[in-house]
Amino acid sequence: MVDLEEYGINMWPEEKIIAFRKTLLQWYDENKRDLPWRKNTLPYSVWVSEIMLQQTRVDTVIPYYRRFLEWFPTITDLAEAPEQTLLKAWEGLGYYSRARNMQAAAKQMVELYNGEFPTTYEEIIQLKGIGPYTAGAISSISFNLPTPAVDGNLMRVISRLFEIPYDIGQPSNRKIYQAVAEILIDPDRPGDFNQALMDLGSDIESAFTPKPELNPIKEFSSAYLNGTMDQYPVKKPKKKPRPIKYKAFVIQNKQGEYLLEKNNQADLLSGFWHFPLIEDFTKEAKQIDLLENEMQEEYQVPNQDIPLEIQFETLYHCKVSWQESTYKQVQHIFSHQKWFITIQSGLTNDDIVSDDHKRELKWVSSEEFSTYPFAKPQQKIWHEIQKAHKFL
DNA sequence: GATCCGTGGAG
DNA sequence: TCTCCAAGGAT
Structure with a gap:
């Protein structure tokens, strides 16, 4: 367990946490984006979308997502796909090991779970190509489990909420943001809570052009109240290619x-x-x-x-x-x-x-x-x- | 834990 | 043009 006080984070009292959930989810209910992978919460299609969305923009993913589900409607179809077809489905999306790992995971599911998706976080994260973020996303969205989905969006939003100065690009700091999210997450609607933070983080709290005045949770945000929004999140620049x-x-x-x-x-x-x-x-x-x-x-x-x-x-x-x-x-x-x-x-x-x-x-x-x-x-x-x- | 793994869009 | 980025994971 992470002791938040050690990192200088003062967690809110319970009433404020509850108010935060309510405010965030109400905003989400009124403003959530209409995306193809939000038509249902079946784990297979949620999985496909989450993998495609890794380091990839929504607009880019949409046509790939639709075609992928047409070509490979089930886990078994994916497990049996020829390499050439699989790579064609992913051609242009980048990070091609994602596609290979998905097929490996599909084969795992055929062997271990009779071609069905496993239903616990511990089983899901054992699948090839699924790490803490994706396991959290699928577990919460498809199985209603209170597991945070700690991605760049979530870390950006939370770093501003509590003015957390720890580099979000440093993998070892992920546990700090994870610990905060585990406390904040709504136990009744964990999937919507996670997706609300993603929608918020990708638009109103985007890295490049944030819209602080439109932010539904600005009154909860230390950085907003203290006028330090531009200082968070902390992120070191990447090396040149x-x-x-x-x-x-x-x-x-x-x-x-x-x-x-x-x-x-x-x-x-x-x-x-x-x-x-x-x-x-x-x-x-x-x-x-x-x-x-x-x-x-x-x-x-x-x-x-x-x-x-x-x-x-x-x-x-x-x-x-x-x-x-x-x-x-x-x-x-x-x-x-x-x-x-x-x-x-x-x-x-x-x-x-x-x-x-x-x-x-x-x-x-x-x-x-x-x-x-x-x-x-x-x-x-x-x-x-x-x-x-x-x-x- | 630092590095490797793609691509297209935005400013 | 250049820089940074966008819902990470494997090694």
Whole structure:
């Protein structure tokens, strides 16, 4: 148990807690958003929405949510889905391990619970991809259990209520906000209480453009009453993404098909297909970085001056006639990496491209591309190719 | 516990 | 353009 006094938090008397619940829930009843996942409280659909909404905006999620339930109406359907279909359903949403973890959890439920959703917090949090937040959300919304759903919204609102100065980006501080929420949560309507804090936190108490005068709980908020709203929550800035240079190889065979490779090893974009990529450590690339991208000293690497085209022919066991091209450099920013991709196209007569068993390679016509899961960098590269060809 | 894992929108 | 973010979890 967390002793709130140790953290300088003076919990309200019982009457004030009850008044707070009443005020918050009344506001929610009058102002709650009409969202597709609020039509019922069935655990499967609540689960799908909660996973999709992790670090992702509501407007982005809605079309994915609808399609996902059409494609996989039940836990069993999800458990049995082919990888390609699963990734297609998630294509563009990001954080793709969420989809893989959901399927793993669906398989757990088929094996352990006869394809049904478990009904206790302790069982739910054992499922793959479900942590304290999601377990709390599902438990409260679907099973009416008094478990807080401690996310960024809840921590932001509570930090202002009590002027809590502990960094909400620091995982070890989560327990403080959790302890406060466990006291505040309405035991009769825990699901609505949690969702009310989310609605409030995403609009009236948003991080960027809060609307303090419209806030239904402003009279409960220490930060509001003391004029310190702009000081909460405390959150340290994130690190900048690390720059990485790649060369993408857009290779066609005699039939005009393109060489694609499946990303089987990496955690990043695992399972997605892409034009072969080789990281560029050449001196030339380094010069471009210094001039165009202001590559920082800490990211400098030793030269490796074997031309990327030679490296490609060695790694992929084929002879290529390289084409002159004027494609623009493609950039893509992940949360932790920033890719600078130059495109090199070429033609080959070799049909067997690799005997390296680690690589999964395929010749694919552009008409078939839509059936392959492509992540954003690959889509940007393909877009650049098509754009360039329009001007020929 | 710090780092890794995507993407699109807002200012 | 750049920066920060948005309903976190796994390692």
